[in-house]
Structures are given as structure tokens and as C-alpha cells.
Amino acid sequence: AQSVTQLDSQVPVFEEAPVELRCNYSSSVSVYLFWYVQYPNQGLQLLLKYLSGSTLVKGINGFEAEFNKSQTSFHLRKPSVHISDTAEYFCANLGGFQKLVFGTGTRLLVSP
């Protein structure tokens, strides 16, 4: 079965510092990977996606992620975070029949 693992439940970071949120996937078939963000009291919205092609994927709000097949990882990065980036971030993998399977989420806490 396809699944994703988010290793950190919470990541505290100071404003303007870099951040990496980790995601590992397990799959024996084609891999489609996504990062979604959920701001407080809102639904999820797509940050970026990897379907094929370049392993470095750029998304909205200055985020990017790198698909690493040898390490089965799809870590999310931002070189300099803002207070407004405080949110929960979900890694997801697309399974059969459009079934998007989400990880457990990583709460990013940005403090001044």
C-alpha cells in the first residue's frame, strides 16, 4: 500500500530562518506526491506537486520540495520563513482511483 510518513509532528523556528519539513514515502508504483497547507480554521490548499520531470518542484509562497527517489523522500523547504507561514503542512501521495492519502501533518510554528 502507498503511504507517506511525516517524521516531525511540530517544528518550531524563528522568523527569517530556513526550514525543512520531512516526508518519506513508500511505494512500488508510480509516485505522485503533494504538499498541502492548512491555516487555522481553514481547509487545505495545494502548495506544490510532483508528478514527473524535474525533481525540484517550486510552489506557492516561496516553498519548494525535492523528490529523492533513492531516499524515498519529498522534503519541503523554505529559505526564510515568515510569521504568516505558521500552519499545518501535510504531505500526500496519490493512490489508485484518485485516492489522496495524507500524512499525519507537521505543525510549523514561526516565532519572532
Next chain:
Amino acid sequence: DAGVIQSPRHEVTEMGQEVTLRCKPISGHNSLFWYRQTMMRGLELLIYFNNNVPIDDSGMPEDRFSAKMPNASFSTLKIQPSEPRDSAVYFCASSGGPNTGELFFGEGSRLTVL
């Protein structure tokens, strides 16, 4: 575009009562998903429809839960009878293409069953 619209945003009810959650997907989208989010279990896919037809309902917890999509612009998720363990945020999401993985979520319906 108004996005995915869910109602009610908040619902407080007593155990045993019927609950109906509603969703209007983005116009033109042909796939609709119902997710449930709790602290304990995270985000769970309950059911999804393609062209108004239920494709996968394996995530529906039990017979107390049912979902319908009578037309392309409306879906309901019903819980009857409701129980305290059903308390969660229920999200509806829609998608415009096959296997894109790009879902557009509504703001959710927060259900509290006392």
C-alpha cells in the same frame, strides 16, 4: 470562483440526532471527496464520487454514515444516529481532472456531538 462551499460551518447536536452536512463543489469539477479530520486519526477519506457516482466508500466508518450526490452541484453527508465519537471537522473537496491529486477544499463543517 466561489470555491467549494460547505454548510453548516458549525453544528452542535445531541447524541442520537440526525446530522446532514452539505457541499457545493466548484462548478465544472467532476470529482467530489468527503474527508474527516480528528486529532487522533488525522485526515481520513470517507468517500469519493466521480461524475456523481460513488467510486470508493471504503472509508465510511459504518452504516450510520451515508453520502449522496444527486447532481453535479450538490452533495450531502448524513450521520444517523450521531454519536460523540463522530465529533470532527468534515471537509468536502472537489477536483477537476482525473488523477491530478489537486483537490480544492471547503472550509469544513465542525461537528460536535454531545
